[in-house]
Amino acid sequence: MSQPLLIEHDDGVDRVTLNRPDSLNALDPALIDALNVYFQDLQRNRDTRVVVLKGAGKNFCAGLDLKAAMARRAGQQEPPGVTESLDS
Structure with a gap:
C-alpha cells in the first residue's frame, strides 16, 4: 500500500501531496x-x-471518503489514532 501523504522539503517549502488518486484523493482515516x-x-x-x-x-x-466514514459509523475497527484525528 502506498503512503497516503507524500511530503517533499526544499529550502523552506514543503510540497504536500494527497496520494489517493484512485479515490480522487478522498479523505479516509489514514490520510x-x-x-x-x-x-x-x-x-x-x-x-x-x-x-x-x-x-x-x-x-x-x-x-x-464516504465509504470509510460509513464503516466508521458502523463501528468497524480503525488503526490507532485515527479516531482522535477525525474528532479533532
Whole structure:
C-alpha cells in the first residue's frame, strides 16, 4: 500500500501531496491521520515557511471518503489514532 501523504522539503517549502488518486484523493482515516501528524509537526518546525498542498492525479480532493466514514459509523475497527484525528 502506498503512503497516503507524500511530503517533499526544499529550502523552506514543503510540497504536500494527497496520494489517493484512485479515490480522487478522498479523505479516509489514514490520510486524515497523516495530515494531522504533519500539521502537528509543522508547529514545531520553524524551517518551513510555505506549504503547497496538492492532490495526486487530475483532482485535488473529493472531500470525505464516504465509504470509510460509513464503516466508521458502523463501528468497524480503525488503526490507532485515527479516531482522535477525525474528532479533532
